[in-house]
Amino acid sequence: MYLTIPLTLIPLLAAAPVRGAFSGLPNNISLGSRAGLSWLSYLFATAYAASFERRANGSETDTNGTTFVWTVQDVYQGQTFFDRWNFYTGSDPTHGSVNYTDRETAYADGLYYVTEDNIVVMKGDNTTWLAEGGYRNSVRISSQAVYNTGLFILDLNMAPWGCGVWPAWWTVGNNWPLQGEIDILEGVHDNEHNQVTWHTGPNCNLTQSANYTGTIVETNGNPNLVCNCVNDYNSNAGCGVTEWSRASYGPIFDAQGGGVFAMKWDDQGIAIWSFYRAAIPQDVTDGLPDPSTWGVPVAFLAPSACDPITNFVDHSIIFDITFCGDWAGNSYSTAAGCTGTCAEHIMDPSNFVNASWHINSLTVYKKQTLNGQINNGARRRASFDVMPWLSLAAATFALGWAAV
Template sequence: MLARCTLSLTALAAVLLLSSAALGGNYTLREEISGQQFLERFWFWSYNDPTHGTVDYVDQFTAVSNGLATVNANGAFVIRADNTTVVPPGQGRRSVRLHSRRLMSDGILVGKISFMPQGCATWPAFWTCTNDRWPAGGEIDIIEGANDQGPRNLASLHTLYGCHIAGGYRSDQTGFTGQPDCSYQPGCSASFTANSSYGPQFNQNGGGYFAMRRETGPGDPGIGVYFWPLNTAASNLPAAVSAIADGRAAPKYVVTNANATGNDRRELAKWGTPSAFFANVANSSASATALATGAEPVCQMQNFFGDHEIIINLSLCGDWAGETFGYSGCAAANGNVSCDNFVRNNPSQFTDARWEIDYMRVYDNAAASSGRSAQWLCFSIALALIACLTL
């Protein structure tokens, strides 16, 4: 019995690991979200703001009944900050923070956005993150900025200690990496080069498309964040990004690895170079000095990234927008008031503090369960088989 059980376990584990490797870079459409579907696929965070903003995040009932979560005439899902109320001292302006009900791990996240929050004191973010023990499990910031300090978007990672990326301009991204250490705050980040990728210029241009490709398993390339302005021809966009916008149905799967052939390879070529790229560099390829000091790029990503929620929010002031309110020019332009006083006493300044999201879609591994990876499935089945060894 022991010999048969051991042989079966070994054989099945090998098959599962081979299947997992084959599935890497082969992602299936799991969710396609637009309009009212956002109310079903996301839950509303109604707790204190972890980033200490002058903001009061409200529940779904309050958001919908007060017009803070709506669908506009164009069918876009809109979440916004309150722009009608003078807020008493010690309170925050009402706003919305959404968390996806389904988790995602490795795969592709796409969003077409027509409008993002703009204005002094605003701190909008579109990101993915573990749901506890931050930064264990990692954080990936796809869109982020504060006080209209664009016009270029900033993409970032936040991890535990031990993840470093290469700095400066590089051939594997179009952006510029100014912060190479990914640990905690401020994390590692890359500033985009496209002037229309954030804030007022993004909105004046009618919006655009963002995508994040997360491939963090052993031997995978890493994490890329992509941006295309709205005026990009649909023929120059991956179908997974442009579908719906150009009348086509979204493809059911996307292949990003070397197995891509034919149309899959043509689609892969349309991705081009990401605006921000964070390389997956195994510990075994780094020197002892790099591992000890971070003097060279090294980030064995399977050690730093777990299952993530997708989060869309708008904070006001707080740890970033509040800190930079003065030297951003916002204080001087508004009578040198504090960020907190500006937010509470000027509701009309937040008319443009809103997200308009046309659609979002998630592709992940074909073996995923609630966003978990094929490796997790292999591990779970193997544990069940191990039990037979004790019989």
């Protein structure tokens, strides 16, 4: 909501002397004078140009020739982060040695909380010794909102890691695998490379010729190009890509301050990017994301081999931390630096001090189409964006007048 100034006040404000302490103008200059009006014109022109630039820089044009901007749909952050999530308490479908706790138990046990500086923390239990064969308490949450396409940007300082630890940030439909699953951030043990994976019904494949920087995951020397998980095809491995960056998962990711993971999901395909802390694009920081400027994604599912609309439907967002299980358990014996067995390792709580999510924010954007030429659209929107600047200028002039 903007402050509005009656037009009848503008001549009075223009004539008012304004002290330099309020406006940056020379002391006691009258804005009704030639010099004052020049400053006033400069202020309005600068505000208009800045607003215009904010709108124009955030726009994209897709392969269909449609120009659009990404606008905020949902923001999850700070003290209200957990208000719109459900806590899952069922058995782990990946057969991990984990008890997913309800909201009340998780809070009482310190498995989720928000710090005074609004960092969202979710963690596995790292205080309880377990008996042999015991399961470790943890959390798995799913968004109450469901999504069909969007731009998802997660800013985090830390993602869980450690021997026997298996975290994931992912989206999934209710009817698995026919409504699809997208594993955006996932790994095990002390791995240094994030793995992106898609799980679907039939008729969905990963193309080797698509433009992405990651390496296709292989099973027994064969690339996992078939995303189909119906009838336990390829042990439900799906189709996956491993990121090249050593700063995309594990201790190196955390040591340099975390970063941002982003997924763009629309009819043009599903693309994943990751940026370590020092390389986060300015448009992301400014809240005006423009994926067309981010370069080649680390992973990309092309629409030519997999329809991103019909194969991925009504997705909830999920964060979880499990232990051992189908991936972390089966790969434990070959994991660098992991001693004993996963079942033995999970008994000692001190092994899980790094099994935590530390999240700054998760923002979901949706497309807003711009009608007509982008410049015209930007100018129309800029005329509204400039209003708070004009109001602020008018209020500043009034304060200066009163202070004389």
